[in-house]
Amino acid sequence: MALDNRSGQGGVWKSGRGKGRPIPKGRQVDDDALAEVQALLGDAPRRRDLLIEYLHLVQDRHGHLSARHLRALAYDMQLSMAEVWEVATFYAHFDPIREDDAPPPDLTIRVCDSLSCELAGAQALMAALQASHDPARVRVLRAPCMGRCDTAPVAEVGHRHVDHATPEAVASVIDAGDFHPVIPDYQGLAAYRAGGGYDHLLALRENGNWEAVQEQVLASGLRGLGGAGFPAGKKWGFVRAGAGPRYLAVNGDEGEPGTFKDRWYLEREPHLMLEGMLIAAWSVEAARCYIYMRDEYPAVLEILRQEIAALEAAGLIDAGYIDLRRGAGAYICGEESAMLESIEGKRGLPRHRPPYVAQVGLWGRPTLVHNVETLHWVARVVREGPEVLNATERNGRKGLRSYSVSGRVAKPGVYLLPAGSTIRDVIAAAGGMAAGHALKAYQPGGPSSGLLPAALDDVPLDFDTLQPHGSFIGSAAVVILSDKDSARDAALNMLRFFEDESCGQCTPCRSGCEKAVKLMQADRWDRKLLEDLCQTLADASICGLGQAAPNPIRLTMKHFPQEVGAATRAPDPGSYDTDQSLEAREPKDV
Secondary structure, three states, X not given: OOOOOHHHOOHHHHOOOOOOOOOOOOOOOOHHHHHHHHHHHOOOOOOHHHHHHHHHHHHHHHOOEEHHHHHHHHHHOOOOHHHHHHHHOOOOOOOEEOOOOOOOOOEEEEEEOOHHHHHOOHHHHHHHHXXXXXXXXXXXXXXXXXXXXXXXXXXEEOOEEEOOOXXXXXXXXXXXXXXXXXXXXXXXXXXXXXXXXXXXXXXXXXXXXXXXHHHHHHXXXXXXXXXXXXXXXXXXXXXXXXXXXEEEEEEXXXXXXXXXXXXXXXXXXXXXXXXXXXXXXXXXXXXEEEEEEOOOOHHHHHHHHHHHHHHHHOOOOOOOOEEEXXXXXXXXXXXXXXXXXXXXXXXXXXXXXXXXXXXXXHHHOOEEEEEHHHHHHHHHHHHHOOHHHHOOEXXXXXXXXXXXXXXXXXXXXXXXXXXXXXXHHHHHHOOOEOOOOOEEEEEOOOHHXXXXXXXXXXXXXXXXXXXXXXXXXXXXXXXXXXXXXXXXHHHHHHHHHHHXXXXXXXXXXXXXXXXXXXHHOOOOOOHHHHHHHHHHHHHHOOOHHHHHOHHHHHHHHHHOHHHHOOOOOOOOXXXXXXXOOHHHHOOOOO
């Protein structure tokens, strides 16, 4: 036993009068499981913040997290079993198994059921896969957005994605037996440096003025592209003013359904983001950088591992200066404070604000948090000047936006367009509507933004332009619906997503999303009850997930009353919470 009798005397368990206990109360550590865990961890430090990384090691090796391995991990890290269990059960990509439960099958197929994939036939794909596989050998699960909306429907076999998935394509992957991610061609360090990459970083390190760089970023008009839109350079001064050590965290948990721009950039030019991150880290004198990347992007994780190692080998960073962290399937970790909790090895529960993470972030220290695309543009602004963004103007708006476009368009993908583009401009860039489809509605910024009707086709899709219509641009996750689609079904899909992804910390969101889904399944929506529920969600939820969840409900009642049995139009959603900032209502980071 791991806790045994020492010298035949029973150690602390028989140190008193009487027989004592030969073993302590509670579950005992299995020696074989402990040896397996220690072999996996090797010489790695047993720090609390690495718990999620170590859970991944065990899950990857054994296909699940058995109770015996979790006890061994808790013992080896000197944590309570409760601490380990609460983290293991919080994240969707972990499979904690109790003592008497059977482990899952060796192979898992995940089928995305978010809006773009549902429009492309994900439900039929799911049913076909479940019917064609023995559940004792292959597990078929519904999964939230995998960030591949441009190739919907999408399935994941092990860690290998199947784009435009069919039962036959999935079967072909299974027959081949290769369940590793496909690594796309991308620009490596040598090619990036040949084009001048990292020259500006090195010059700044040699004799740079961080305030001058901050002014460049502010002059460009760059705002946080994770959703909230806070001026990117302004945060640098807030963080720099705090006492060190200071940290930088990159939010790569691109979980808003319909969003895939960050993946698109990282699979092509990862060093633009990495150089932008190192420039921002230099500006605030960050002691270390953390990149939090969602587990749904296994190819991106491998690219970053390789390129971070290349940066270390080239002497551009010290070993360990960039710490890559792997998410575990929790949308809520796109909220910046929940992401920091996850980096610390905990459940991803959003923190109450204030204090804000710029003052009290990782381990209570000032922390600069930026989205992947934001840092991509930091590098370009420093290299090309503020004009790379502010020289473009359309419909009174300055700058460029990366629109993730999917749904009923001819060519789904990421399109870099002027920030003042309308939905008609976005559809035109994507090759127009798909054959046989006419525009009915669109989701401008993920489910958090709700649905807008085709009649609102002249509104610039940018920060601050959609709030009068009860919506916002968020991460510019544009999903197009046509005359063949149901706005009611789309809204229900969005609320089911929020129901699944609520962290459960606050009652309004935890119970409110569940009640909303039930009410929305009725033949006729109870308009008054739903509006009362929406008001409670918006007013009382801790973070942007619950605060924005009412948008699909309210906008559907307003613009598509005939589909939900509403005889009259709902109140203008834009009249609610007008004093709330976008940051407070949007669950993604700034």
